[in-house]
């Protein structure tokens with residue numbers, strides 16, 4: 755695991771965006787997994803700028819969304835899909851044929867798990883995987899207690915995630931389950947990146963980086979991944995100096 759601490763959110767976002775650009779220069783048809791949520795929005799802003807000035811070309815890349823709420827349609831602004839569509843896929847003109855996203859409305863979510871696994875296997879695995887961290891230490895919807903070896907699965911959300919999820923929705927939307935790539939997928943990614951920003955994440959980042967890896971804090975799996983890059987800003991770093 756490599757820890758990189760940036761002065762602020764902007765320089766952190768630039769740093770993460772630079773990893774993406776390096777990756778697509780080496781492999782233009784890279785397979786890229788991205789989280790939604792607030793943390794990566796600065797990265798997407800950087801990537802939009804780089805793409806519009808011709809410094810990054812994502813046209814040959816393949817994308818997979820990290821997770822989706824069950825029961826939330828893709829056109830709900832709080833869905834993971836809608837957030838990524840607005841911030842990234844639509845502004846960059848990514849063809850929908852180059853995107854896999856869990857359908858949270860599938861009455862058989864296990865089918866979505868199988869589809870994701872085949873999609874990834876058919877493309878030879880994930881190259882870059884950018885994830886955030888929840889206040890409870892989750893990655894994607896890998897909630898506390900999830901085994902570090904667990905792959906893509908249907909997840910029951912922890913009480914803390916159910917509450918926090920409301921920040922993404924305009925009106926109260928009950929979410930209790932989701933479909934998510936697993937910690938095993940994160941371990942297997944060629945460039946796994948955990949990104950975190952802001953004082954609210956300081957305590958959990960401190961735990962995840964300093965305590966013995968334990969499924970109580972799913973993101974502590976990063977300590978067991980030699981190639982993992984933990985990219986954070988100073989605001990969430992003080993307790994680990």
Ligand code: F6R
Pocket residue numbers: 788789790791792793794820821834885886887888889892893894895
């Ligand atoms: C989003 C996701 C979540 C978030 C995490 C942090 O697709 O999988 O695990 O990455 O909850 O959320 P933000 O970035 O909104 O603080």
